[in-house]
Amino acid sequence: DTGVSQDPRHKITKRGQNVTFRCDPISEHNRLYWYRQTLGQGPEFLTYFQNEAQLEKSRLLSDRFSAERPKGSFSTLEIQRTEQGDSAMYLCASSASAQRDQETQYFGPGTRLLVL
Amino acid sequence: AQTVTQSQPEMSVQEAETVTLSCTYDTSESDYYLFWYKQPPSRQMILVIRQEAYKQQNATENRFSVNFQKAAKSFSLKISDSQLGDAAMYFCAYREPGAGSYQLTFGKGTKLSVIP
Numbered sequence: 001d002t003g004v005s006q007d008p009r010h011k012i013t014k015r016g017q018n019v020t021f022r023c024d025p026i027s028e029h030n031r032l033y034w035y036r037q038t039l040g041q042g043p044e045f046l047t048y049f050q051n052e053a054q055l056e057k058s059r060l061l062s063d064r065f066s067a068e069r070p071k072g073s074f075s076t077l078e079i080q081r082t083e084q085g086d087s088a089m090y091l092c093a094s095s096a097s098a099q100r101d102q103e104t105q106y107f108g109p110g111t112r113l114l115v116l
Numbered sequence: 117a118q119t120v121t122q123s124q125p126e127m128s129v130q131e132a133e134t135v136t137l138s139c140t141y142d143t144s145e146s147d148y149y150l151f152w153y154k155q156p157p158s159r160q161m162i163l164v165i166r167q168e169a170y171k172q173q174n175a176t177e178n179r180f181s182v183n184f185q186k187a188a189k190s191f192s193l194k195i196s197d198s199q200l201g202d203a204a205m206y207f208c209a210y211r212e213p214g215a216g217s218y219q220l221t222f223g224k225g226t227k228l229s230v231i232p
Contacts, residue, residue, distance in 0.1 A: 004160075031218065042120075042207050042222030043161075056217060091161070095218075103149050103168075103211065105220060107161040 002026070004108035006092050012114045013082055020078045021111045025094030032075050033105060034067055035091040036060065043091055049075060050097070082115045089113075118143045120210050122223035129198045130231050136183075137193045137226045139208030145169075149211040150184070150191045151220070156204040164206070167191065169213075195228075203230045 005024045013019050025032050030051050035043035046065070048056040051072035061067075064082075069075040079086055089112050093105040119142045129135035141150070152164040167175045167184050174182050179199075183192045195202055205227050209220040 033219070035220075040224070042209075042224050043220070045219035045221070048218055056219065058219070104151075104163055104166060106163070107153075109160040 004092055004094050004106055006090075006108040006111050008111055009109060010112050010114075012116065014116050015082060015084060017082055018078065018080045019082060019113065020076055021090055021092075021113075023075045023077070023092030023094075023108060025074070025092070026096075026106060029094035029096045029106075030072065031095045031097060032069055033093040033095075034075070034077050035093065037089040037091055037110070038087075046077075046090075079113075082113075084115045087113055087115045118145075118210050118212070118221050120208050120221050120223040122206075122208055122226050124226045125224070126227045126229070128229040128231055129195070129202075131198055131200060133198055134194060134196045135198055135228065137195075137206050137208075137228065139191045139193070139223060141189050141191065141208070141210050143189070143210065143212075145212060147213045149213065150182075151209040151211070152180070152182070152191075152193045153207045153209060153222075154202075154204045155207065155225075156201075161207070165193065198230050200230050200232060203228055 007022045032049045034046040037043040049069040064080045067077045089110045091110045092108045095105045148169045150167045155161040165177045179196045205225045207225045208223045
């Protein structure tokens with residue numbers, strides 16, 4: 001069990017640029033989540049996948065945001081035409097649907113985005 | 117919509133002493149899950165303890181225990197014999213049960229300092 005990994009850990013970009021983040025969940029986990037955490041706040045839910053299907057999206061996920069999980073393994077989160085308000089920590093989490101602790105989400109270290 | 121409130125932005129405790137972090141939540145559901153997560157500075161979020169609402173017995177994990185008061189919608193975390201490594205942000209989180217929404221709703225967090 002290597003845990004949830006995210007890449008990159010830090011990203012600085014200029015306003016208007018596109019950025020893409022990657023998340024690799026724990027290998028046997030079929031559920032994957034994206035959250036956004038701004039300074040001084042708790043994480044806020046963005047979207048959720050079960051296998052390759054995106055089953056839930058928050059109103060926070062504007063049309064500039066898109067997430068994919070091809071083949072139900074790793075996931076990517078892309079932000080197009082970044083704005084300064086997108087600056088935040090983007091957290092990925094995963095959970096299993098067939099284990100005793102299926103309700104527990106395990107978090108990655110996050111990708112910290114700064115939009116200049 | 118469910119809301120989670122942590123009324124203590126910051127708390128401090130003397131090493132080896134006991135501290136209690138407060139959390140209240142609002143829901144119309146009768147069955148749900150509650151969690152406490154710990155986020156050390158610049159490190160990833162880890163699960164401290166979880167509680168299923170249908171269980172009357174309060175969850176415990178070594179030095180960590182909860183006081184779950186369902187009627188009052190209160191879910192406090194008690195840390196006994198506090199250690200320097202307990203210093204972190206602590207987030208209370210709520211999740212609906214079953215095959216509905218899997219998203220976690222977090223409070224704003226409590227920053228815990230441990231004084232040597």
